[in-house]
Amino acid sequence: xxxxxxxxxxxxxxxxxxxxxxxxxxxxxxxxxxxxxxxxxxxxxxxxxxxxxxxxxxxxxxxxxxxxxxxxxxxxxxxxxxxxxxxxxxxxxxxxxxxxxxxxxxxxxxxxxxxxxxxxxxxxxxxxxxxxxxxxxxxxxxxxxxxxxxxxxxxxxxxxxxxxxxxxxxxxxxxxxxxxxxxxxxxxxxxxxxxxxxxxxxxxxxxxxxxxxxxxxxxxxxxxxxxxxxxxxxxxxxxxxxxxxxxxxxxxxxxxxxxxxxxxxxxxxxxxxxxxxxxxxxxxxxxxxxxxxxxxxxxxxxxxxxxxxxxxxxxxxxxxxxxxxxxxxxxxxxxxxxxxxxxxxxxxxxxxxxxxxxxxxxxxxxxxxxxxxxxxxxxxxxxxxxxxxxxxxxxxxxxxxxxxxxxxxxxxxxxxxxxx
Numbered sequence: 001x002x003x004x005x006x007x008x009x010x011x012x013x014x015x016x017x018x019x020x021x022x023x024x025x026x027x028x029x030x031x032x033x034x035x036x037x038x039x040x041x042x043x044x045x046x047x048x049x050x051x052x053x054x055x056x057x058x059x060x061x062x063x064x065x066x067x068x069x070x071x072x073x074x075x076x077x078x079x080x081x082x083x084x085x086x087x088x089x090x091x092x093x094x095x096x097x098x099x100x101x102x103x104x105x106x107x108x109x110x111x112x113x114x115x116x117x118x119x120x121x122x123x124x125x126x127x128x129x130x131x132x133x134x135x136x137x138x139x140x141x142x143x144x145x146x147x148x149x150x151x152x153x154x155x156x157x158x159x160x161x162x163x164x165x166x167x168x169x170x171x172x173x174x175x176x177x178x179x180x181x182x183x184x185x186x187x188x189x190x191x192x193x194x195x196x197x198x199x200x201x202x203x204x205x206x207x208x209x210x211x212x213x214x215x216x217x218x219x220x221x222x223x224x225x226x227x228x229x230x231x232x233x234x235x236x237x238x239x240x241x242x243x244x245x246x247x248x249x250x251x252x253x254x255x256x257x258x259x260x261x262x263x264x265x266x267x268x269x270x271x272x273x274x275x276x277x278x279x280x281x282x283x284x285x286x287x288x289x290x291x292x293x294x295x296x297x298x299x300x301x302x303x304x305x306x307x308x309x310x311x312x313x314x315x316x317x318x319x320x321x322x323x324x325x326x327x328x329x330x331x332x333x334x335x336x337x338x339x340x341x342x343x344x345x346x347x348x349x350x351x352x353x354x355x356x357x358x359x360x361x362x363x364x365x366x367x368x369x370x371x372x373x374x375x376x377x378x379x380x381x382x383x384x385x386x387x388x389x390x391x392x393x394x395x396x397x398x399x400x401x402x403x404x405x406x407x408x409x410x411x412x413x414x415x416x417x418x419x420x
Contacts, residue, residue: 037378039380040380042382042383043380043381043382043383044310044311044380044381044382044383044384045378045379045380046310046311046314046378046379046380046381047311047314047377047378048284048285048314048318048373048377048378048379049284049314049315049317049318049321049322049377050318050377051281051284051318051321051356052356053322053325054322054325054326054329055325055328055329055349055352056325056352056353056356058349058353060102060105060350060353060354060357061102061105061350062098062101062102062105063100063101063102063104063105063106063107063112065101065107065108065109065112066097066098066101066112068109069097069100069101069109069112069113069116070092070095070097070098070101070116072113073097073113073116073117073120074088074091074092074097074120075088076113076117077091077117077120077121077167078091080163080166080167081163091120093362093363094120094123094362094363094364095358095361095362096116096119096120096123096358096362097116097119097120098354098358098361099119099354099355099358100112100115100116100119100354101354102350102353102354102357102358103115103245103249103347103350103351103354104249104252104253104347104350105350106253107252107253108252110174111251111252111253111254112252114171114174114175114248114251114252115245115248115249115252117167117170117171118168118171118244118248119245121164121167121168121171122241122244124164125164125168141214141215142215145211145212145214145215147165148165148168148207148211149204149207149208149211151169151172152172152204152207153204157169172203175199175200175203175248175251176196176200178197178199178200178251178254198257198258198259198262199247199250199251199255202246202247202250203244203247203248203251205243205247206243206244206246206247207244209238209243210238210239210240210241210243210244212238212239213235213236213237213238213239213240214239226296226301226302226305227302228302228306229302229303229306232299232302233276233279233299236279236297236299237272237275237276237279239297240275240278240279240282242274242275242278242279242351243271243275245351246271246274246347246348246351249347249348249350249351250344250347253343253347255340255343255344255347256340257338257340257341257344261336261338261341264335264336265334266331266334266335266336267335267344269327269331269334270328270331270332270335270345270348271348273324273327273328273331274328274348274351274352276320276324277321277324277325277328277352277355278351278352278355279299280299280317280320280321280324281321281352281355281356281359282355282359283298283299283300283317284299284300284314284317284318284321285359285360285365286298286359286365287300287301287314287379287381288365288366288379288380288381289364289365291381291382299313299317300313300314300317303316303317304384309384310381310382310384328348328349328352332345360373360374366379
């Protein structure tokens with residue numbers, strides 16, 4: 001067995017892998033307590049970029065209501081889904097409440113819980129389009145999206161409402177109860193009498209954008225087509241689910257950014273940068289999990305489709321991320337003055353901090369290895385020849401589903417809805 005020494009800071013240009021004869025190679029981390037780490041056959045060791053630098057080097061502030069709201073939010077959604085103890089435990093370990101507590105550290109209890117409820121909802125909802133029932137069915141996906149947005153657009157529901165639709169309806173109901181913002185006529189867009197505040201309009205627009213992006217991802221997968229980098233980024237910006245969080249951050253912190261200020265070009269730039277930061281962070285961290293599940297909606301996969309090796313793709317993603325960090329610093333100097341404007345800017349950084357720290361806090365991506373991966377920045381993934389043999393689309397599937405898919409199948413919420 002060949003052993004290679006890997007320092008704690010060196011970023012390799014090529015992945016380290018097992019021997020061609022299928023035997024395990026090994027690496028030794030310089031200065032680490034463990035002398036050897038074996039590289040399993042068919043796998044390569046790659047180093048992920050350092051993401052905790054520049055604007056992400058600050059420590060996150062956690063809302064003091066975190067533990068109280070975490071318990072109540074998880075109990076609430078578990079009751080909605082008639083969840084048992086096992087599913088409650090999975091939900092607790094995912095701990096999206098911590099993400100929310102960092103994203104809005106100064107929010108009140110009701111506002112923090114609303115964001116938590118949306119966050120606990122969005123992961124299982126999003127995964128039905130990644131690797132669930134709707135992953136390659138654009139028509140069924142469109143129906144679900146239209147039903148989801150019905151109430152937000154002033155429509156009326158008839159008949160029994162599936163649990164995952166009802167959960168989101170309650171989030172929208174709470175957002176619409178906020179009455180200290182001025183209201184605007186918006187129903188003309190949907191042929192109804194509907195007045196909304198600026199924050200509600202932004203949340204509705206963000207959810208519409210998110211649904212469009214998720215639908216486009218399904219379209220790419222149904223055609224077995226790997227998009228190029230620019231196509232992927234354009235679609236992923238809509239479907240990554242960041243703009244709804246930004247809108248809910250405004251709601252939770254009760255920021256009042258007027259439309260004429262919000263239309264300043266710096267706001268658009270800032271949102272685009274925050275979206276890019278989070279999607280790049282997420283795709284770097286989730287690649288190992290998504291590769292195992294056969295999910296092709298990932299930046300690393302797209303870069304590999306374009307001809308890069310796995311390590312080159314991670315390196316390039318790191319360069320993209322560092323560029324975004326600098327862009328965020330640059331654009332924050334272009335904003336008009338105002339306390340709520342400053343709160344908005346800081347709120348976007350908190351969202352990015354929440355996302356990055358939560359990815360390594362949750363068991364969702366690396367399980368018990370999460371602390372090791374954060375410290376040493378190394379993961380094992382499939383060899384590069386897996387991609388070339390499949391022409392970039394058919395990833396090696398391990399045969400297991402993510403816990404969120406198991407979660408929804410357990411209760412039949414999605415599947416019973418699709419069969420209606």
